[in-house]
Amino acid sequence: MAKKLFITATNTNIGKTYAACSILEHLGSQGIRIGAIKPIETGVNNIPQDAQKLLKICKKYNKNFQELTPFDITAYTFPLPAAPYSADSNKSIQITKIIAKIEEIAKLCDYLIIEGAGGLFVPILKEYFMIDLIKELQTKTLLITPSHLGCINETLLSLKALESYNIPYKWCVNLYKDKEAFEIITKPFYDDYFKEWYTLEEIKKSISLSSN
Numbered sequence: 001m002a003k004k005l006f007i008t009a010t011n012t013n014i015g016k017t018y019a020a021c022s023i024l025e026h027l028g029s030q031g032i033r034i035g036a037i038k039p040i041e042t043g044v045n046n047i048p049q050d051a052q053k054l055l056k057i058c059k060k061y062n063k064n065f066q067e068l069t070p071f072d073i074t075a076y077t078f079p080l081p082a083a084p085y086s087a088d089s090n091k092s093i094q095i096t097k098i099i100a101k102i103e104e105i106a107k108l109c110d111y112l113i114i115e116g117a118g119g120l121f122v123p124i125l126k127e128y129f130m131i132d133l134i135k136e137l138q139t140k141t142l143l144i145t146p147s148h149l150g151c152i153n154e155t156l157l158s159l160k161a162l163e164s165y166n167i168p169y170k171w172c173v174n175l176y177k178d179k180e181a182f183e184i185i186t187k188p189f190y191d192d193y194f195k196e197w198y199t200l201e202e203i204k205k206s207i208s209l210s211s212n
Helices: 016-028 049-061 095-106 130-137 151-164 179-185 187-193 200-204
Strands: 003-009 034-037 040-042 076-078 111-119 123-125 140-145 169-173
Touching: 003 016, 003 130, 016 034, 016 049, 016 111, 016 140, 016 200, 034 049, 034 095, 040 049, 040 111, 049 111, 095 111, 095 130, 111 130, 123 130, 140 151, 151 169, 169 200, 179 187
Parallel strands: 003 111, 003 140, 034 111, 040 076, 140 169
Antiparallel strands: none
């Protein structure tokens, strides 16, 4: 059975796809049969761009993905760039279909990366959020946090949410926006508040088929 890692973030445009691709490359280069799925992708007018990026790397390292299309590694796509609940104007989303699709793709690999949409409380159904999907899947989670001004609040709220749901997680900072300012605006607090914390580049090196 494939090992699974759910990648989420504090918000949209934080770097989930970048992180997922980076981790896939890292694992694939170790000879691990990688796989990926983007269960829901919105803002899709033609090809689901995030799924396409994930699939390109999977094809590089896992022959089981060679004949798949980006739509094969998604359960739902919608044209409106919004939360799944809002993008799904026909209210067609079924959680059972999402879970079945994840299990279907998991059979093709040894390590499956699942990329969420938006942040933890992005609504999928009226009373079912991305964090509920993570909980139902019972999979470990990697929270990607930003480096811009205001990220401390976003990070702490997301960590508290994961803890309140008793979801096992790791978290890391994607150093990309306000990178230089991060050193004096945010890093001092992280150093004092957390026993340890990691950047994306640091944490991906600790992820392997045998890691917890």
